[in-house]
Amino acid sequence: MTGDSPANLALLPAGLRDLLPPEAETEALSVEALMAVFAGYGYERVKPPLLEFEDSLLAGSGAAVAEQTYRLMDPATHRMMGLRPDMTPQVARIAATRLVRAPRPLRLAYAGMCVQAQPGGALVADRQVAQAGIELIGPDSPAADAEVMAVGAEALAAVGLARFSFDLTLPTLAATLIEEASIPEPARPALLRALDRKDAAEVARHGGPLARTLAELLLAAGPAARALAALRAADLSPGARALTERLAASVDAIVARAPGLRLTIDPIEFRGWRYHTGLCVTVYAPGRHEELGRGGRYLSGGDEPACGLTLRPEAILRAAPTPPPRPRLFVPDGADPALVSALRAQGFATVAALAPAADCTVEAVRLGCTHVLRDGAAIAVAGGN
Structure with missing residues (x-):
């Protein structure tokens, strides 16, 4: 033991x-x-x-x-x-x-x-x-x-x-910018961590020639129209520009098909x-x-x-x-099966008694029912769930 x-x-x-x-x-x-x-x-x-x-x-x-x-x-x-x-x-x-x-x-x-x-x-x-x-x-x-x-x-x-809201992102954009700017390999992990944390100071520290562009893209996050305007104005490399143009085309298609859908864009999120x-x-x-x-x-x-x-x-x-919640109906022993079936079709969950109950209302409340079948009708019970 x-x-x-x-x-x-x-x-x-x-x-x-x-x-x-x-x-x-x-x-x-x-x-x-x-x-x-x-x-x-x-x-x-x-x-x-x-x-x-x-x-x-x-x-x-x-x-x-x-x-x-x-x-x-x-x-x-x-x-x-x-x-x-x-x-x-x-x-x-x-x-x-x-x-x-x-x-x-x-x-x-x-x-x-x-x-x-x-x-x-x-x-x-x-x-x-x-x-x-x-x-x-x-x-x-x-x-x-x-x-x-x-x-x-x-x-x-x-x-x-x-x-x-649907928050749109381009997870390959940051990597494309970094690759096409030829940022040295040793500097990339720190820059990606800074972008992941949305740390503008660290992005400026590790961004090298991309620092200004990345800072602008961090600030571009928000409603789709504003973010797309910022992306169009940004100084992007050819590969990054292609990604943002495809994003803009997809946004236009989404707005045309679901005009009421709230769209936001975070271009640097990955x-x-x-x-x-x-x-x-x-x-x-x-x-x-x-x-x-x-x-x-x-x-x-x-x-x-x-x-x-x-x-x-x-x-x-x-x-x-x-x-x-679905209304729960306590069904006393011996109830008409056709009537019970009809009540299920109306949306009730029918909880059948498996033996005669001394007081159907008390039993209905004990079993968490909202209604009890009495005289052919579903009667609401006080205290039912």
């Missing part, structure tokens, strides 16, 4: 949690609402496995999520497997293998759980993360960018989120999954710091253009208005 206290069976590892009623049902219904919008625009659902062999899971764009991947050995084959931290690389694998001959543009949608080896920073404490998203594979055009953003915005509105190669987006709700979703341009299968958006249902539910 030891003096250790018994294990608390409700204790879970950091970053993992149980989702209880009614939040679990609310999340499931919200995911299906998102998926219904995606399906309405022709995005067909795929369901990749939670585990894959490491060499396929981390191939191509998957290499960028290697540090977030739990690994374990398959007892059957003795090969290493990985627990997915993000579904986009899996969808890219499916597009490049199982659906390689499918007509392009290829529109795919997905929903499922991911597990990340480390929480996503101070703003994202979860390690188990729900995802629901779309991938548009094949075209590399502003119109494709606009479709992904517009469909994502409609999906957010479908789950009751009225106010949100955080996020490292597989992104062009325009990227992070979705926020006013007054909240956690991301509601993230996406952007990448290469599917290593060489095929693609653009996607992954939404986080749990974060969306924390930002959206709480939906009204």
Whole structure:
């Protein structure tokens, strides 16, 4: 015998949690609402496995999520497997293998759980993360960018989120500027750290010939129209200019397709999954710091253009208005099944008595019901949830 206290069976590892009623049902219904919008625009659902062999899971764009991947050995084959931290690389694998001959543009949608080896920073404490998203594979055009953003915005509105913004970034812009300015290799890490921290003084210290341009770009972050004006006026290298012109074309296409969507631009921001190669987006709700979703341009299968958006249902539910709970109806023993079925069709969750109850109202309240079936009608009960 030891003096250790018994294990608390409700204790879970950091970053993992149980989702209880009614939040679990609310999340499931919200995911299906998102998926219904995606399906309405022709995005067909795929369901990749939670585990894959490491060499396929981390191939191509998957290499960028290697540090977030739990690994374990398959007892059957003795090969290493990985627990997915993000579904986009899996969808890219499916597009490049199982659906390689499918007509392009290829529109795919997905929903499922991911597990990340480390929480996503101070703003994202979860390690188990729900995802629901779309991938548009094949075209590399502003119109494709606009479709992904517009469909994502409609999906957010479908789950009751009225106010949100799409923050556009160019994660390759800073690296392109630094490369084309021939900043010495030893000086680059300090400059990138300064840009990541938005530290203007350190950018001026390490920026060399780029110091003034980078300082202007730091100040350019904000509403899309103002940021684009600043980018047009900036002294940019040819490669960087091409990136910003494509950004401007994509913004025009997004505004034309979703004129009410609030767009901001942070041209120097480069955080996020490292597989992104062009325009990227992070979705926020006013007054909240956690991301509601993230996406952007990448290469599917290593060489095929693609653009996607992954939404986080749990974060969306924390930002959206709480939906009204489904009314719960206590059904006494011996009730007419046809009547009970009709009440379910009206939206009630019917909680059937499994034995005669001495007082149906008391039993209804005990079981958290809002109504009780009496004389063929659903009667509200005082004290019901």
